[in-house]
Amino acid sequence: MPPVKGVRMAAARAGVRYKDRTDLLLMTFEPGTTAAGVLTKSKCASAPVDWCREALPHGAARACIVNSGNANAFTGKAGKDAIDKVAAALQDKLSCQAHDLYMASTGVIGEPLPPAPILAQIDTIVAAQDADAWEAAAAAIMTTDTFPKGATRTAKIDDATVTINGIAKGSGMIAPDMATMLAFVATDASIPPDVLQTLLMMSVRDSFNAITVDGDTSTSDTVLMFATGRGEKHEAVRRAADPRLKDFREALDAVMLDLAHQIVRDGEGATKFVAITVKGAETAHAARRIAMSIANSPLVKTAIAGEDPNWGRIVMAVGKAGEAADRDRIAVRIAGYPVAKNGEVDPAYNEPVVARAMRRTEIEIEVDVGVGRARSTVWTCDLTHAYIDINADYRS
């Protein structure tokens, strides 16, 4: 990944929980950097999510610190105290204000986060700031992830070429609700905070909010975006709908979707990447709900793991979603092949052919629910023995 002008970063080994790997990331931003964020809707949000919620209205950012191994969620006053200590040390070191700082933590929930190992690394990690450390940054925020996740695009705003970089982590407890696991996106474009916030929220809807691994929504879901304004100069932009941002919006959507797909591909225990499209729904919201009902069904997900084109379970999941669907007009296609239409098996259905297609690692399921014109696509993975192994291990 290329550098983004105005952004530097470094990873360090604080040893909060993991040994022999980096578990701390500090990103720093040039003065004038704007910030936007989308946070979990969980009623039990983590302490760093609370912190970000207070900082975001100020719209500015000078630094973002992230630790892996401990989510600092459900940690009560001790959790808030730990954050305040880290923030005080960073404010002092970077000569900035509290609301210029962003924080995120990921890992085990319910255990106090000890601030000491993080505080001990502040001097080192500030001194090590480097523009060319995106891969190291992505690696430092991993938990059960099996590979670091990053994406990059360039876009034109007028004649200026700007860069958008993003990193993300996430593998289990993935069912984002207006937010997702940790993702950090930075651009060197110059975007006011209100515009940046709108662009980010629009982009989250069909990327991070359209994926699920296990239907479990994290306490710590956080997507933060920073715009440094230190890239090629362009005229000021004042609203998200500005046609001059078309290329930027598309590039941002591409980065976000790329990161979201990487999270699904790295879903705990996943062997298949599954795209589920529901069409013919009454509204886009209904299409999304039906698609998520299919994507979260343990019976559909185990059938996919078993490479069984079990359309009956897909129909079951349509039925339980509670949204309008015409049972007698439902059509199902798997991997592009017709499976069912008009509420029963399609005469053209060729089970050996479809079963063979399900051996692929990427599978598309398309369901027409026969009541309207709205559609939605979500992405998920299969449910395998490895998911159980990863999560039934004592305090994984």
Added chain:
Amino acid sequence: MPPVKGVRMAAARAGVRYKDRTDLLLMTFEPGTTAAGVLTKSKCASAPVDWCREALPHGAARACIVNSGNANAFTGKAGKDAIDKVAAALQDKLSCQAHDLYMASTGVIGEPLPPAPILAQIDTIVAAQDADAWEAAAAAIMTTDTFPKGATRTAKIDDATVTINGIAKGSGMIAPDMATMLAFVATDASIPPDVLQTLLMMSVRDSFNAITVDGDTSTSDTVLMFATGRGEKHEAVRRAADPRLKDFREALDAVMLDLAHQIVRDGEGATKFVAITVKGAETAHAARRIAMSIANSPLVKTAIAGEDPNWGRIVMAVGKAGEAADRDRIAVRIAGYPVAKNGEVDPAYNEPVVARAMRRTEIEIEVDVGVGRARSTVWTCDLTHAYIDINADYRS
């Protein structure tokens, strides 16, 4: 299980899908038997569910036929035709009307149900009707169940002693929504159909509607109840709230809860029976939603399988339920031991003791969400490798 006066039954081997076992049940009722039923809310309900929905308003029953191995769901016109053929044969043989017949099917979804094997058994199964065949009846309706499920109680109405028998099947695709998998309850009490319907709906709420195995709601959920009025004579009852029905209501609730618990104990792959109580919620509905969010969380269920008192995942599931909860007042008890209070680890928490308690096969989880006085209990099981084995098998 004792006989219920006015009810006879027999099982037969139609060989619809399973060989070397019974897969067909016919129950017959004396004239004057009343009927009540609660059916799935699935938008893709099966053909027999449609049939029952039409018959129920008549409130009378002469027979109930059930097959296992094929759910006759998502089978279009062929599914309706199969039902009509079986109904015609039964009407002819039993000299009754269409709306005196009830039907249920359970098994694979999306494959046409061939009526011929069932029609071939009608003469035999009618001739074999016997008052003392409840165990055989429970066995005939099993699919992935590992044991037949039955429950019986007696109750007093005035001085009359009446009997309530129930059988059920269900092991996977269990997340009843105002109904459940198949359950059939019969009593020799004399109860008008509207009263019977009210009693049944009240009883379903905290029994079948309070269990979940995998969060997947069936296309075929059906609870039917029949009252023959052929037991000891009692004065007529005219409303469900009649204080003379107190003992009957309690006995009915006990039968229903017993059957519902048997389904959870036989949850696909289950090794633990888990009771989850949420208290301190704003409303009973909110308490139920939070409890179900915990009960359906794959991360909570795998932690229970791993015998890990991972309260962090319980709090995650509280957070994602979307109902009011005060993160900083949440308290969690596992197997009666304090784990968390006031939004953080309880100082009294003793991990080795709680981890040892989790080795039990019956585990209670109690969560106080700290915002009100409403409570709800639901029952679920753990998520194990065996669930994957059962459901990833080709067209299990």
